[in-house]
Structures are given as C-alpha cells and as structure tokens.
Amino acid sequence: MSMRLPAPARREQILDVSVQVFARNGFHSTSMNDVADAAGVTKPVLYQHFDSKQDLYLALLEEAGNRLRNTVTKAVASATNGKEQTEFGFKAYFRWVAHDHDAFLLLFGSRANRDEESVSTIRRITAETAHAIAPLIAADIDSDHQRTLAHGLVGLAEGASRHLVERGEAFDPEVLGQQVADMAWAGLRAVHRG
Amino acid sequence: MSMRLPAPARREQILDVSVQVFARNGFHSTSMNDVADAAGVTKPVLYQHFDSKQDLYLALLEEAGNRLRNTVTKAVASATNGKEQTEFGFKAYFRWVAHDHDAFLLLFGSRANRDEESVSTIRRITAETAHAIAPLIAADIDSDHQRTLAHGLVGLAEGASRHLVERGEAFDPEVLGQQVADMAWAGLRAVHRG
DNA sequence: TCATAGAGTTACCAAAGGGTAACCAGTCGC
DNA sequence: GCGACTGGTTACCCTTTGGTAACTCTATGA
DSSP states (O other), X not given: OOOOXXXXXXHHHXXXXXXXXXXXXXXTTOOHHHHHHXXXXXXXXXXXXXXXXXXXXXXXXXXXXXXXXHHHHHHHHTOOSHHHHHHHHHHHHHHHHHHXXXXXXXXXXXXXXXXXXXXXXXXXXXXHHHHHHGGGSOTTSOHHHHHHHHHHHHXXXXXXXXXXXXXTOOOOHHXXXXXXXXXXXXXXXXXXXX | OOOOOOHHHHHHHHHHHHHHHHHHHOSTTOOHHXXXXXXXXXXXXXXXXXXXXXXXXXXXXXXXXXXHHHHHXXXXXXXXXXXXXXXXXXXXXXXXXXXXXXXXXXXXXXXXXXXXXXXXXXXHHHHHHXXXXXXXXXXXXXXXXXXXXXXXXXXXXXXXXXXXXXXTOOOOHHHHHHHHHHHHHHHHHHHXXX
C-alpha cells in the first residue's frame, strides 16, 4: 500500500500524521498501532524512528511549542510600544491557533496528555509565553503578582481559543486578536493604578 | 487496619480520598488499587460503590463542579452592579481555588483526565461559568464574540490559578481577586467601546 | 545478475490494570 | 448463643498495548 520512503522522509511523515491523531483522540486513547495505521505502516517502523511512545509525543510537543514561540516573539519584536506589542502578540497567537490548529489542541486542548514529562514540557512553554508578557504589566506591583497575572493573560488567550477550536468554529484571528488585545491592554493599564 | 464503616460513610470516605489521589497523580497514573490503598481498603470495595473507574471519576468531577458553581453564583447574586459582580465573582472563585484546591486540580489541573466523558463534563462546567459571565460583556458586539470573550475570562482565572496551585504557592484570594477583577472590569469596559 | 543494505512485516512477549467470583468475618436482632 | 446480613478480602481472569526479535522484500551498484 504505502510507498517505501527514505528514513528522514518517513520520520517527517510520521510526525505529521501523529499530530493529527494525537490531537484528535488524545494520548492515552491513541495506541501506537493507531499511529502506525494512520501512517500506512506497521508499529516497528515507528520504533525505528522514536525510542518510545513518550519520545514521539514529546517530539511533537517540542515542535509545536517552537512554532508557537517563534510566531509570537517575532510579532512582538516588530512592535514599537506596549499597546502595539499586545496587539501584535495576540493577533499572532490567534493566527497560529487558526492555522496550526492540531498543534494547539495537542498542547492545550482538553485531551492533551498529562504525564510527568509532557506536563513539564507544556508548563515550560506556558511559562515562556508568560515570561514574554510579564514586562507589559506595570512594575509597581511585586514580581510574583506580575507573573501570576501574566499567566492569567496566557490563560485568556488559551480559553478563548479552546472554546473556538474545540467546537470547530472558524474565526478571524485579526478581529479576535484585536478584541482580546483591547481587552487585555485596558486591563493591563488598570492594574497600573492598582 | 481500617475500621469497618457503614456503606454511606465508606462511600463518602472513598470520594474524599479519591479527590486527593486523582488530583495529585492524574487519572491514568492512578490505578484502582492506588485508590483502594489510599482508602485503606481493597479494590472490590470500590466496585460496591461505583460501577467503574470512570463512574467514580465522573462523580468526583460532578461534585467539584457543583461546589464551584454554588460558590460563584452565590457571590455574584449578592452584588448590586456589574463592577461588584465582577469583583465578588473573581474573589469567590479564587477563594474556592485556595480552599478546595484538590478539586481545582481535578477539574483544571494539567493532569486532569481527558476521556470523552470527562471532557464533556468539564466543558459543561466551563461553559456554565462562561454563560454566567457573558452578560457582563457589552451587548453591542455579537453574541458569539461575547461568549468567546467570556471563555477567555474564565481562562484568565484558570490560568492564574493553575500557575499558583501547581507550584504550591500560597496566595490571598482577596488580593488576587481584587487585582484580577480590576483587570477584567477595565477590559470589559474597553470592549464596549470596541 | 547477484550481493548487500536498509525499509518494512509478521508474530510474538510481558506487564499493567480494570473488573469479578467466591469466600470470610464481625455485628445486630432475636 | 445463633442465624443472617453486610462489609470486606483473596485470588484470579482477560484484554489492551507498549515494545521487540527474527524474518522478508526491493532497489541499487559493481
């Protein structure tokens, strides 16, 4: 059935296919046989490219996380002031969600996996995002609260996205990004006055 | 070792103990033997009170969800205007997180379970919360966007809480609630002008 | 054309864990 | 004291599934 592929191509194909399968069915409800079937191949082939199910899964998380981080940091870097940073940041985030949306589900969907290692990977990604946002929050509150609020803002984008993605609703990332950014920016300024 | 207990008491005890175990280790990493051990009892006893692992888990989710909803709706009902509703609502939420914090982890922690059924239960709870918040958002944007933003606000509280609870940091729900409410309220008003 | 390397398969193992059948024991009413 | 009710236990089954050993097939280059 499936063509023979050179090793690197096969590896890529497995990664591509796995994102979809894991995103749709969750980690524990997806067996390696399921992945293999979806890739049009048998189980041992998977183990020629990845040491274990965990290993494969973590590779997927890592890749997805990188794409997210790159998109957002690039967008924020191109802005010239706080308000613009907020706007560009959220728009980039939602653009990523709309576009790479299996990856979003993998990282933040309700069915994402939750082992020790995956959790810490996902936490790291979230923390990095929060870290990038933190400076936007007024410096006149202590840094612990600053970080907590930053995590809140990440949750804001995440919550809105999950709502949309999980019910398969199409949405315009520019419009949504603008609205959320307006909301967040006004909120950020309110905390200033604390 | 463990005293004999009348059935309803045993059931309660199992529920109490299960919340902790599941919250700490996640659904899939917790076997029924683990639960039984923690309850000081053996496996078949669990099956005298619950049909299956799923069944037990769903009962826990349901209870936790009810406690959350009751706390928040009561608090919001006692307010007299939008700003106060926001404030009371968030404070009640964070008070619940601080107090019933295994339940929070169970519902929204990184290690929460994700089967078909659990997901839909958790989604229902989230949606109910969002539904309660939605009216606070200006009526001059369409109701789809309204609901999306409401889910965003739920995510805001969730994200901040998860950050705190998962690293075991103590926090003052009143202070945090006030800050987040300030932020959210300012944000909500900004969307008005949108 | 034939040897070789690497892609892929079949058939299997072993552990984990949900769930149950059959049995035991303490206590309460008579 | 005695039967029976109910809380509890031991010992087991059986499916699922991650992981692997040993084999086969196909293409390529000398």
